[in-house]
Structures are given as structure tokens and as C-alpha cells.
Amino acid sequence: MNAIVQTGAAVDISRLSKIYKTREDEDVVALDKIDLKFEPGTFVAVVGPSGCGKSTLLSLLAGLIGASTGTIAIDGEAISKPHPKIGVVFQSDLLLYWRTVLENILLPIEIKRLDVARYRGRAEELLAQVGLEGFGNKYPSELSGGMRQRVAICRALIQEPGLLLMDEPFGALDALTREQMIMDLQSMWMRLGNTVLFITHGIDEAVFLADRVLVMSPRPGRVDLDLNIDMPRPRQWSRIHENKDYHGYVRKIRDIFEAKGILVAH
């Protein structure tokens, strides 16, 4: 079966806290009793200043760290360790340089001890969808930064994740590549329909991509604003500035940052 039928996972986060201990044995409250519910197939973006707990939230969802209090449920199932329905894309592509592009994409399949041969076609299909047809046998060192991040996205999608977690995936890319990746991510997501948690520093890309933007503030990490973005899709990056609503959303988020002293108005 070639058609990709994926349904997004429902995410239910309740009273979720994470307290780190520093070396001096002080407590750092990275997340403070957060309650969140993501409907299946929603694109959720998280913006917030450095250190407000965005990556912590992602690591908790990915099952990489344990919560101090509270629970996370994916499709009603509480998670405490990495869940097979979740795919992760990090800021750097984290490709293994000694593996070809195809072998990198198939890594999760190998780790889950699934039949690699059966997924090869699917991997090539994903590569074609991100404009990298025929690159399967190249090594990461032969690819540009944008291409490598595309491969990393393919790797996260091979497991057909109900929930895709992305931690500043375009943060290391140049402006033009980033713009293209944002557009491509939108069309990819519209095709796949999975739930996405997209962490970014860019208010523009958050509003552009998301159905819902969560604005976080630090110490302790809380969600200050939960903003529904109601703009028709597919959205056009080059024309987004013509959209009045877009500016309204961006304004709202900036207002929060200014009120919190994170952005200082002059």
C-alpha cells in the first residue's frame, strides 16, 4: 500500500512539572504544572525566550527525561519512556556520517527490529517528497545543511509518527533555505495529518505554520498565551504579510514578550 494514511495522535498533558537539580543542589523549575490538550492532527507551535523550558517539554514528550510531577498521555496511553508513535527532529540534523542517507532514514526501523527491506520503498518515497529523489546512496557529508535537515525529517517520518516533535529544526539554516523548509513542512504536514509540536524562536514561522501557538515564559516555565491561528491553508510565505490577521497574531505575541520584559519596546 503506497498511500500514506496517518492520523495524528491525541496528546493530553496534565499538571506537568519538571524540576532540575543544579550542581549546587538548587532547584530549577523548568516547567510548572502545565496542562495542555492537543487535538489529533493539530499543528502546535511553541515560542518563548531562551531557557523557558521548551526543550524540556519536548524531552518529556519524547520520553527522554522523566517528569517531576504530572502525566503525559498519547492517545490515552500514559508515557514514561520513548513511545513508538513519536518522531523527533532536533536543531542539528544528527545524521550518522558513516551511514548513507537511506541507511540514516532506516535507522529507527533497524532499532525497532522491523523488516528494513519493507521500508526501503517508503524511505525513497519520503526522499522524493522532500525533493531529494536519488540521494539515497549519498553520504551526509555530500549534502548541504538544508538537505541534511530534510533527511532528518524523513527519518522522523519513516516510523509514521502520530506525534512529530521538532526542536528549532530550522534554527541552523540560512534564511532562504529556512523559508523553503517552512513551506515544505506545511505541505508535508497537510498530506500526513499528524500532530506536530514545533518549537521555535521565530514568531513569524510559528504563526505561519501553526493552528495554535503557545507562548511560554521562564522561571517558572508556564504557558502565558494559547493562541488559535485561524488562517486558511495552504498559506503562502511570500504573501503572508498581506494577511491582516497575521499581523494581529504576531502583535499579540510580541505584546506578551514586551509585557514580560523579554522584548523591550523603545
Place this chain on the structure above:
Amino acid sequence: MRRKKSRGPWLERYSAVILATVLLAAWQVLVPLSGLSEFVLPTPVAIATRIVNELPLLATHAYVTLFEVVSGFAMGVLVGIPLALAIFYSRAFERAIYPILVALQTVPKVALAPLLVLYLGYGWAPKITLAFLISFFPIVISTVVGLQALDKNLVNLVRSMGASEWQTFFKVRLPAALPNIFGGFKVAVSLAVIGAVIGEYVAAERGLGYLQLQANSLFDTTLNFATVVAISGLGVMLYFVIDFVESRVTYKRDTK
């Protein structure tokens, strides 16, 4: 990447050969001019001729030394890698063993040779032990450094895919550490040659070190040089064997 001039790569590739040839030619010419006797400093041609003539003799002794080097090096790997893994995985073990290892490393292994002969006799045992002692430290250190250098995010990545520590090790940690490990192997095998030969100097009835001492006592400088060439050849050969294995099991990050 292409170089600026087309002559560049050619010159680059053969530069070592050209330099060596020039030096050898100078040596060949300067010996008779200097008035030094062939007994004191034989010419390269004389040494080469001697090597060809004495090939069976050199080979017999080279096999002995080769056996000692390879055995000592293999022991270095068999002990060094597990030790490195224990150091990497156990903080307590690292704390306990590292100071001892470093302290031991400051003891010149060569100085142990007479003691080893005293304890282990005149056979191959003290030579192998010396080759082992001298080669295992770089193996341990390079393996630990290689394992510790890994980007922590890579571990998070495979863990997010549900990898066990076993899988994390074989899919990420080990492959990422291989260039370091092989670097350690290359250093170690050259040192193992030194260890074995020193062992032979102290007490032996066979091996290239023994042959060299024989040549020395007979004032046979040409054979002496021939032995030096054989010992170097042994080291170079082993180096390239490891280099070959490395090229088979790893992908070079940078092909430039």
C-alpha cells in the same frame, strides 16, 4: 576538491618518495667522498644488496619478532578495549583506575625489560609482555576519548527511537569512536614493535633485536643496518594492515 595546479596532486602524491630518493642518493654519494669506511657507514646500495642476500635469515628472525608484536598488540586490544568500556560506563571504576593507569604510564616500560626477563625467562613471554604493556595504554586512552567525545544529542536521538543501551552502543557509540580507536591502534602497534625489540635486546636467542646484537658484536655494520630496515619495515607493514582494516570498517568523515 581540486587543487589549483594540475601538477600539484602529482607532486603531492610522490613528494615523500622524491624526498626519500634524494636523501638516499645523497647518502650514497657522500659516503665515499667523506672517506668513511664502509664498516662504519655502509651505503644504501650495500645495505639493500645485503638485505636481498640475507633475506632468509632476516625473514626467520622477522617472523619471531612479528609473532611477539602481534601477540602483544592483540593482548593490548583484548585487555585495553574492555578496560576502556569499564572506564566509560562506570564512574566509580574510572575514578579508581585512571590515577593508577596514569601513574603506571609514567614508568618507562623499557625499564621493566630486565625484570620481565628475570621473571619470565628467555623465551617469547617477556617480549610479548613488554609489547603488551607498552601498547595497551594508547588503546585504552584513545577508546575512552573516542567514546566520551560523542555528541550527547546523538544518544538522545536513538533513545527517542526506543534504542536499548546495547543498540546505542553498536549503532552509534562504537562507530563514532572507531576513528579514535584505530588511531590508538596505529600508535600502539608501532610501540609494540619497540617493546618486542627491546625485549630481544635484553635477552633472546631469536628475533630481529637479537640479530642486530649479533651483527653489532661482529662489527657487521651493514647487517646491523639491514636489521634496522627490517624492523622499520615490520612497523610500517603493521601500520598499513591496521590502516587497511580501518578503511574497510569505517567511513572517512572528510574525504578532502
